[in-house]
Amino acid sequence: MPPRIPLRAHQAIPPPAVRFRLRLQRRYASTSPSAPEIYDVVCVGGGPAGLSLLAGLKASPITNGLKVALIEGQDLQRNRLQKDANLDSFSNRCSSLTPASVKNLQEIGAWRHANTSRIQPYQEMQVWDGVSDARISFDWDTARSLGPRKPTQPTTIAYMIENVNTVSALLGRLEELGGVDIFSSTKVDSIELGKDTEQLDLSSWPVLSLSNGRSLAARLLVGADGANSPVRTFAGIPSRGFDYSRHGVVATLKLSGPGWGGPDHKIAYQRFLPSGPMAMLPMPGNFATLVWSTTPERAAKLKSLSSTDFVAMVNAGFRLSPTDLEYLHTLPSGQEEEVAWREQHTPVNERSIPVRVADVQAGTVASFPLRMRHADTYTGERVALVGDAAHTIHPLAGQGLNQGQGDAAALVRTISHAVETGQDIGSTLALESYNSARYAENNAMLGVCDKLHRLYSVESGPIVGLRSLGLRAVDAMGPLKGFFMNRAAGGA
């Protein structure tokens, strides 16, 4: 019996990464039920990275002749934004899209399908140390390196957008372009290598058996199938990393006002606490989204609180000392009164922190474990990985979704060059440029975010002084800040 990968089983338990090597799976003509349908690109996973890849391929005259398929286990239509969605509620899964990501979405024609009234650009970022209060502020005016900002220069640092809005925009664009065979609500039952028959030798081609009974052979199989990527397992590509023993608590918040800069100058806030950074990112109107990374115990506590106590804890998180916060997490309930009392004794400059949270949208408090993972390589023979299948990052810099968009754009460029020069788009040679374009860049970003996390986990001692000095020094130096902001914006 040749090795066979029952994919659904592997999603539940972490796979023994290198057990199933491509080479071991070679099989020969003997039990051929029917020949598989031949595709140029089969993308597994209909998240933002996979959809962006397909839209990019179909939007380009060079690659739109490729025969492509998308396989998504969930119902894609159910994950779409309602056309008449009102602005009184927002999803708790939001991302900060960099100008580079937005530019790519514009180029592939997807951005105009987004619901713009639900997108919030922000122009300023306030980051401070919860232990020493050292602070850095980012905006394009103070980050300039040479002369005053020209009116044509951007003022937007990034765009807050619900993931469902990004996905809906990409799906809208794909429908407009057509030419993608979409298998929605369809599972991949197994992936194995094709057969060597008299007519064709598909022994290097991944053949996917789908839950709808169909069988697809892929010239290039793209794994856009998330952190536990079955495609990565099939290709035998190990992924290394660790859990931070931290959870990210998310929630949609209603604030007491539009923010200190008014509706036209929105500010993102991030406070580094020893348990992890907490961030409040602006959404349209008086809304904001919370990403609070903290210990699993505290995350569980926060989720168990009443909405008034939860709101009090979020307000406290941006105002009170780490010691106060530690105590507040030990209380079974009654945080609201306790926070009110302690705030009277903690003077803060209200204009330097987010306006008070008034309410939390019901049902939006959730948490997820934080991990860092990086695949050893993004490509194998007839396999490429994009997005979370290739890398999972600490969310503190909001780069996860942007990295996936960068992957998709780079893979489109690689495929496009291969098509123009007659290369087999699934060959390792043709895919080399994708791996070299993305691996080092993603690895650097993963490293920086990981180091930042570790740096700010320290509560006392010389490191607190040094990191505060570093933050203040960067803040005082416009050109250096400009460099950091350009990196964050995805520029050169």
Next chain:
Amino acid sequence: MRLSSTTSSSAEEPSKSTVDPTEVSHFNALASSWWDPVGPSRLLHLMNPLRHNFISRCRSASPSASPTSNLRYLDIGCGGGIFAESAARLPHTASVTAIDPTPEVLKIAEAHKRRDPTLAAPGKLTYINTSIEDLSQPRMLEEGYDVVSLFEVLEHVNAPGPFLEHIVPHVKPGGWLVLSTIARTWTSWIVTNVMAEDVLGIVPKGTHDWGKYVNEAELRNWFYGKPGWGEMKTMGVIYVPGFGWKEVTGSEGWGNYFFAVRRVE
């Protein structure tokens, strides 16, 4: 001039092959690793996209219109099929005929072709184990090929002049002969024989015989003397370890170069 001195023997003796038997056995030995992307043919694989860039450049720069679809290619000295396969995959290609005198590499080419359904389509890509001398010539001018390619071959044949005489009748009027080879200079001797084969080991030992190299000026002179041929174009390329092949203007005088000439009538 090496080339002009040999052209007198020309195409009158078609049975006398310009193929060097020691070259055939050398490439027989290399056959199995032809498609290994990190094997001995890696430099050829990396160069392949540049061949298409050069052909596109020639065809688009041409003052009179070239056909843009249903192109027919003849690839001479196709080896394991690196260029032939890629030409057959292009959307504007009608068919590719690829020939090589080395039987072992053609077996590799045939086996590799079966791995791609696009190439396996009838008539798309045809391999023939023959030398150019034994390939039947077109009876009418229109039966010639739009693109006749000769990549990294000229430096391996014994008598380039007679060899080219056999090739030119296969080019359709308006079509192109495109080739790449290495200039015969002291730099190319150091780079290809000493550095690539002996020091770095990135090219299999015994691949190159420097004495057989042909200079760009020699090719130009040869085609200046041929009525009905013109619009000559050149592109010099250098292999930079770690970066790949790079176009370097002027390097055609002393290194690897592409050369194209059009049959204008």
